[in-house]
Amino acid sequence: MTEVTTPADEAPVLEVNDLEVRFTSGRSTVYAVNDVSFTMRAGETLALVGESGSGKSTIAKAVVGLVEPASGEVLLRGEAQAGDRVRRDRATRGDIQMVFQNPVGSLNPFMTVEANIAEPLRNRGVAKAERAARVRELLTVVGLDADTLGPRKPGEISGGQAQRVSIARALASEPAVLIADEAVSALDVSVQATVLNVLRRVVDEEQVAMLFISHDLAVVRNVSDTVAVLHMGQLCEIGPTEDILAAPAHHYTAALRAAVPEPGVPLGDPGMTDADPPSPRIRPTGCSFRDRCLAATSRCAEVLPPLTMVGPERAVACHHPLDRDAVASAIPSVTAQGALA
Numbered sequence: 001m002t003e004v005t006t007p008a009d010e011a012p013v014l015e016v017n018d019l020e021v022r023f024t025s026g027r028s029t030v031y032a033v034n035d036v037s038f039t040m041r042a043g044e045t046l047a048l049v050g051e052s053g054s055g056k057s058t059i060a061k062a063v064v065g066l067v068e069p070a071s072g073e074v075l076l077r078g079e080a081q082a083g084d085r086v087r088r089d090r091a092t093r094g095d096i097q098m099v100f101q102n103p104v105g106s107l108n109p110f111m112t113v114e115a116n117i118a119e120p121l122r123n124r125g126v127a128k129a130e131r132a133a134r135v136r137e138l139l140t141v142v143g144l145d146a147d148t149l150g151p152r153k154p155g156e157i158s159g160g161q162a163q164r165v166s167i168a169r170a171l172a173s174e175p176a177v178l179i180a181d182e183a184v185s186a187l188d189v190s191v192q193a194t195v196l197n198v199l200r201r202v203v204d205e206e207q208v209a210m211l212f213i214s215h216d217l218a219v220v221r222n223v224s225d226t227v228a229v230l231h232m233g234q235l236c237e238i239g240p241t242e243d244i245l246a247a248p249a250h251h252y253t254a255a256l257r258a259a260v261p262e263p264g265v266p267l268g269d270p271g272m273t274d275a276d277p278p279s280p281r282i283r284p285t286g287c288s289f290r291d292r293c294l295a296a297t298s299r300c301a302e303v304l305p306p307l308t309m310v311g312p313e314r315a316v317a318c319h320h321p322l323d324r325d326a327v328a329s330a331i332p333s334v335t336a337q338g339a340l341a
């Protein structure tokens with residue numbers, strides 16, 4: 001399949017190649033992730049976007065080793081992460097860290113903020129004096145005051161502060177890859193912006209590769225370099241965030257894009273039928289979006305559209321991709337250069 005890589009020259013930190021994940025119980029199988037590939041480099045953020053059930057969290061779980069792929073591979077710094085799960089978990093425990101939707105729930109409520117952040121340092125054998133200094137440093141990285149917040153318990157700080165503590169705790173392991181799974185979805189919009197800023201800074205300063213999972217294309221705009229759009233476990237479209245938001249090539253991306261609020265611009269036509277997505281229990285044939293797509297033809301039901309390059313860094317899996325110029329001119333907030341207003 002077509003390999004889309006980001007422009008930097010360095011070797012990828014994480015490669016996901018032809019990943020397939022299924023959940024089987026009895027005679028029923030859920031086809032959760034179908035032939036998904038992407039590459040991530042240090043200091044870059046890739047956003048996985050799609051509705052509930054599109055397979056985003058399952059990809060994250062396959063990357064950290066919590067689910068075993070049916071086929072395909074996950075490479076961390078070029079090394080396969082397959083095989084013995086226990087061994088793999090141990091090898092990647094520090095290298096890949098996750099930040100979840102519910103920050104308070106992912107911290108130990110009985111330990112202070114400082115102790116929560118210090119725990120992974122202690123597990124890595126960092127000496128006590130050094131630990132204290134590093135905890136202060138990490139709190140500063142996420143923009144929190146060590147003196148006032150360090151001694152508090154997670155229940156005594158706000159949701160946004162707790163999420164920043166979770167990020168600091170994740171960074172304590174010096175991960176190569178940070179997975180943020182709906183990490184700002186539960187926060188107020190004003191707090192979301194602060195946490196997104198922290199994440200952006202962390203990616204840049206600590207040079208981690210961030211896999212940012214969100215159902216919301218509007219959130220992704222502010223944080224990711226690359227967007228990968230998923231529909232029912234299939235990769236619809238992947239490429240630079242700005243280009244994709246300015247002119248989606250896949251009809252599903254265009255539908256998600258139409259729902260992104262723009263100041264002073266009414267929401268666009270949803271651009272898709274109101275048919276339900278297909279059952280994830282049926283082995284996919286053709287394009288998974290076809291029943292919801294206004295441009296679908298019989299070919300879309302018969303032949304799975306291959307992921308095909310449509311620009312130097314862009315690929316789309318669609319037999320009838322949108323004309324990029326036409327889409328750009330149809331979105332009023334997009335300037336002639338394709339930059340978002």
Ligand SMILES: Nc1ncnc2c1ncn2[C@@H]1O[C@H](COP(=O)(O)OP(=O)(O)OP(=O)(O)O)[C@@H](O)[C@H]1O
Nearest residue numbers: 023030032051052053054055056057058059215280
């Ligand atoms: N442990 C499991 N057993 C059976 N099916 C599962 C399991 N985990 C996920 N699924 C199914 O796999 C598909 C993908 O789910 P996944 O949670 O990865 O989607 P998602 O895009 O992350 O959705 P959400 O935003 O709701 O978390 C769904 O059909 C889901 O019901």
